[in-house]
Amino acid sequence: DFPTAARLREGLTLLDGAATTETQWKYSNLALALAGDIVQAVSGEPYAAYVKGHILDPLGMKDTLVLSPAPDDPRLARAYGRRMPDGSRAPAPHVDTRGISAAANMTTSVTDLARFAMLQLRDASVSAAQILRGSTLREMQRIHWLEPDWQAGWGLGFRIQRLGGKTSFGHGGSLPGYRTQLRIWPAEKLAVIAMTNADAARAFIDAFNRHDLDAFAMTVHPEVELHAARGVRVGVDLATGWSLVVVVVGAV
Numbered sequence: 001d002f003p004t005a006a007r008l009r010e011g012l013t014l015l016d017g018a019a020t021t022e023t024q025w026k027y028s029n030l031a032l033a034l035a036g037d038i039v040q041a042v043s044g045e046p047y048a049a050y051v052k053g054h055i056l057d058p059l060g061m062k063d064t065l066v067l068s069p070a071p072d073d074p075r076l077a078r079a080y081g082r083r084m085p086d087g088s089r090a091p092a093p094h095v096d097t098r099g100i101s102a103a104a105n106m107t108t109s110v111t112d113l114a115r116f117a118m119l120q121l122r123d124a125s126v127s128a129a130q131i132l133r134g135s136t137l138r139e140m141q142r143i144h145w146l147e148p149d150w151q152a153g154w155g156l157g158f159r160i161q162r163l164g165g166k167t168s169f170g171h172g173g174s175l176p177g178y179r180t181q182l183r184i185w186p187a188e189k190l191a192v193i194a195m196t197n198a199d200a201a202r203a204f205i206d207a208f209n210r211h212d213l214d215a216f217a218m219t220v221h222p223e224v225e226l227h228a229a230r231g232v233r234v235g236v237d238l239a240t241g242w243s244l245v246v247v248v249v250g251a252v
Contacts, residue, residue, distance in 0.1 A: 001098075002095075002096065002097045002098045002099060002100055003098065003099045003100070004098050005037070005098070005099040006099075007099060008030075008033060008099040008100065025145040025147075025153075025154060029100050029104055030100070030103075032100070032102055032103035033099060033100040033101070033103045035102060036101065036102020036103070037102070039102075047066070047101070047102055048067050048101070051066050052066060055131055056112075058131050059112075059116065059119060059131065060112075060115055061108065061112040061115050061116065062112070063075065063108065063109040063111065063112050064106065064108040064109070064112045065106070065108075066101065066105065066106055067101060067105065068094075068095070068096040068097070068101075068105055068107070069107055071094040076107065077178075077197040078091060078177075078197060079091065079093075079094075079175075079176060079177020079178055079197050079198070080092055080177055080197060080198040080199070081176065081177060081198070081199050082198075082199040083198075089198060091177070092176040092177025092178075092199065093176055095175045095176055097175075104173065104175070106173075113195075114193060117184055117191035117193065119131070119132070119137070120137060120141065120186070120191070121184065121186065121189050121191065122134070122137075123137075139155075139156065140156040140157060140158060141155050141158060141160070141169050141184075142155055143155060143160055144156065151163070155169060157171060159171060166185055166187070166188070167185070167186070167187065168183045168184060168186075169183070169184055169186070170183035176199065177197060177198065178196070178197055179196050179198075179199070180193075180195045180196075181193070181194045181195075182194075
């Protein structure tokens with residue numbers, strides 16, 4: 001089980017730093033959870049209420065939840081575990097990340113994630129909902145920590161890559177039974193969203209990060225039928241009911 005917020009704060013007094021400051025980059029769910037606590041303390045609002053009022057509602061992300069939905073919420077896709085040797089998949093357990101909700105607990109839909117992607121491709125001069133200045137968005141999207149090969153690094157909340165002469169940024173997420181990836185190519189004004197409700201091993205992520213969408217889809221099941229129409233690709237396993245959705249989004 002994930003810790004409560006109170007248990008997380010208590011545990012901080014027992015931690016040592018993983019590395020000396022500014023010597024190496026390290027992904028930290030704990031740091032993101034603490035950032036959520038800071039938002040709550042400074043704003044005087046519960047973290048979930050702040051995100052809803054200042055981000056989700058202005059962007060029209062009406063199907064996105066900050067706190068865990070109930071396991072029987074009709075909008076929640078059923079989660080499945082990894083494929084077993086006999087070809088079956090068992091349902092995955094429902095997870096509530098509790099104290100680290102700011103790092104790992106958001107539930108969303110393809111449409112809402114597309115709205116978030118379109119925000120990243122806009123500037124303050126447009127009339128659509130704009131919760132951040134264009135200069136702030138660019139600060140999030142630029143390299144702040146460069147990896148030794150100079151081909152990838154991290155911005156503010158985004159991993160940035162340069163492959164095939166094109167630069168993209170994005171982020172992914174996973175809990176038991178769910179995996180999501182979002183990548184955005186700012187120069188091309190293009191975003192790609194991939195979501196699945198089944199565990200699919202590391203090949204799922206690797207193929208997506210190579211920008212090979214066909215390979216990405218087929219890593220989940222070699223016999224999945226793909227349907228392509230208006231930039232949307234959907235793979236469905238009729239035996240177990242899990243699905244893969246890949247959506248291409250342009251700037252609006």
